[in-house]
Amino acid sequence: MILAGDFNAKHTSWGGDINDERGQDIVDWTTRHNIYIHNTYDSLPTFQTTRGKSWIDLTMTKTIIIHDWTVQEEDTLSDHHYVCFSLQIQKGQIQQRTQTRNDINNINTEELKIIHNTTKTHNKTKKTNQIWWTPELQRLRQATNHLRKKYQQERDTINRRHAEHEYLRQRRLYKNTIKETKNTTIRQYFTNTDPDGPWNTAYRIIRNKNKSNNKLSTIKKDGTWTIDRNETIQYLHHKYFPNDNEEEDEEEHKHIRQKKSKIIYERRDNHNHKRHKKQKSDSNRRDQQRNN
Incomplete structure (x- = not known):
């Protein structure tokens, strides 16, 4: 243990x-x-x-x-x-x-x-093996450690204050550079996609970078193939956007519908109550203005 x-x-x-x-x-x-x-x-x-x-x-x-x-x-x-x-x-x-x-x-x-x-556990590990780690970050870390040690060993009050300022300034630079390097690495990862990657085609279509004619063709369904584009569209539409038939609901689905209907009715009643209250308040204000 x-x-x-x-x-x-x-x-x-x-x-x-x-x-x-x-x-x-x-x-x-x-x-x-x-x-x-x-x-x-x-x-x-x-x-x-x-x-x-x-x-x-x-x-x-x-x-x-x-x-x-x-x-x-x-x-x-x-x-x-x-x-x-x-x-x-x-x-x-x-x-x-x-x-x-x-x-x-x-x-x-x-x-x-x-x-x-x-107890309050921590899991602190060195991150020098990360893909965003660079020789520049290694140099900044060494400089930060050097200034930190210099600040800790300084005994003169004035010099110690100066050493503390230099250490904190270097530490901020080191921390900000890590943040910038991480962000840059992430942007490069998602923009420079691998041509053989599984998402490359979808990415190029979305960004309108695909020069080829990507027409929807046939796909396999239930062991057979669709015969044309229209049948493919109908199949995909039915598969991912099925009809909402209440008669086919199971108990869990019925419970969700009832809960949803209750929320809608409560919001509607609350809205009607506020609207009625506002109308009554406006009517009373107009009556008061006429009486004055």
């Missing part, structure tokens, strides 16, 4: 200098059920903003071995940092699954409530 996420819990066992009630609950729960917390007290903070930092993203395991647990320094365009580790699967791991499941079933309701109230 691997349990990882933003627990928003503080304890000196995994970093920081304060303990809170939620952090102590997690320590007690993991100790009681032999669950191992891989966070270390000397790791980089898992959450950091310009206003502060904390160690609130935890990684826990039971009967599973992981190695090289680290908090990455690179910028994620989020307040949370990447947490990376290597997973080792041992022989016989599958046989241990039943035991782990039984251990989970033994967790009482109060403990499940603690887990529910303290």
Whole structure:
């Protein structure tokens, strides 16, 4: 079992200098059920903003071995940092699954409530393998990470303020470039269609780019072929726009019709009521004007 996420819990066992009630609950729960917390007290903070930092993203395991647990320094365009580790699967791991499941079933309701109230899972993955990723984005990410590290290491107040400004400016540039690159990639994907793609013919007809004479021909129906264009049109019309015959309705269709009729009648009554009310108000106003 691997349990990882933003627990928003503080304890000196995994970093920081304060303990809170939620952090102590997690320590007690993991100790009681032999669950191992891989966070270390000397790791980089898992959450950091310009206003502060904390160690609130935890990684826990039971009967599973992981190695090289680290908090990455690179910028994620989020307040949370990447947490990376290597997973080792041992022989016989599958046989241990039943035991782990039984251990989970033994967790009482109060403990499940603690887990529910303290966990908020995240699935942050690097997106460098996406089709929209470019060498320019790689360069911007490296520059952003460099300025971020420079800002974090600066101790002089004036220089730190300047470093923060440079880092945030670079971060905005990096974020906006990602957005623009994604949009451009999507536009190119839908405009530069593959000539052999299944939607290419429909796309060219809609955009009026097809120079050939695309007349509707015969199609196959019920094991036979239509003989001409008129029969093809009639068949398609009947198949995709069938006659609405109430006598063929099933119970579900009857219920939908009744519900629809009720809504129509209610709207009509409401409209008539408002119109009558307005007419009465206009009549009273005219009478008042004549009396004055």
